[in-house]
Amino acid sequence: DAKTTQPNSMESNEEEPVHLPCNHSTISGTDYIHWYRQLPSQGPEYVIHGLTSNVNNRMASLAIAEDRKSSTLILHRATLRDAAVYYCILAGWTGANNLFFGTGTRLTVIP
Amino acid sequence: NAGVTQTPKFQVLKTGQSMTLQCAQDMNHNSMYWYRQDPGMGLRLIYYSASEGTTDKGEVPNGYNVSRLNKREFSLRLESAAPSQTSVYFCASSLAGTQETQYFGPGTRLLVL
Numbered sequence: 001d002a003k004t005t006q007p008n009s010m011e012s013n014e015e016e017p018v019h020l021p022c023n024h025s026t027i028s029g030t031d032y033i034h035w036y037r038q039l040p041s042q043g044p045e046y047v048i049h050g051l052t053s054n055v056n057n058r059m060a061s062l063a064i065a066e067d068r069k070s071s072t073l074i075l076h077r078a079t080l081r082d083a084a085v086y087y088c089i090l091a092g093w094t095g096a097n098n099l100f101f102g103t104g105t106r107l108t109v110i111p
Numbered sequence: 112n113a114g115v116t117q118t119p120k121f122q123v124l125k126t127g128q129s130m131t132l133q134c135a136q137d138m139n140h141n142s143m144y145w146y147r148q149d150p151g152m153g154l155r156l157i158y159y160s161a162s163e164g165t166t167d168k169g170e171v172p173n174g175y176n177v178s179r180l181n182k183r184e185f186s187l188r189l190e191s192a193a194p195s196q197t198s199v200y201f202c203a204s205s206l207a208g209t210q211e212t213q214y215f216g217p218g219t220r221l222l223v224l
Binding site for chain 1: 209
């Protein structure tokens with residue numbers, strides 16, 4: 001099973017960068033790495049995804065290790081609105097058997 | 112453009128009762144998903160529909176049935192509700208397949224007494 005491992009929780013001061021790690025040692029060559037976040041009492045929302053190269057969008061950056069066995073979601077300046085649970089998942093073409101959200105990382109942002 | 116909508120928002124059932132959770136998307140997506148999220152836990156996939164007319168079991172399918180009514184709608188049915196099915200249920204959709212970005216609905220909170 002392609003699963004990911006994330007720390008249960010992390011803290012960050014407001015307006016400082018945050019690096020959220022994810023290990024996925026069993027990743028296959030066709031698996032994309034997706035990050036979602038879930039604000040309290042809401043459904044998850046997409047943050048960013050990548051395959052091999054580092055990716056940037058308006059929300060965050062994704063740094064992928066050269067061997068693809070780990071990745072890091074980078075929030076450049078944490079705000080109070082970034083306090084959420086962040087999930088790293090592997091998404092391949094193999095269907096439902098490959099979708100595992102795990103328990104994610106709860107990010108607390110300290111004012 | 113409403114995205115993914117779910118009804119009802121909240122439901123209380125007695126053990127043994129049945130109900131259907133409704134999900135619809137207006138993004139012309141081919142794939143749809145049903146997840147459950149227990150308190151303090153991550154999401155677990157119940158069923159997945161790659162396209163209209165097809166469904167596949169996920170990690171926790173026991174006690175549930177699904178119907179992909181058309182491209183827009185994907186319903187989840189509990190035939191005989193049990194307290195262990197108390198959870199928040201999320202529906203999601205993606206353009207084509209599990210490799211694509213998923214868009215989630217707001218969830219249905221279900222309490223089984």
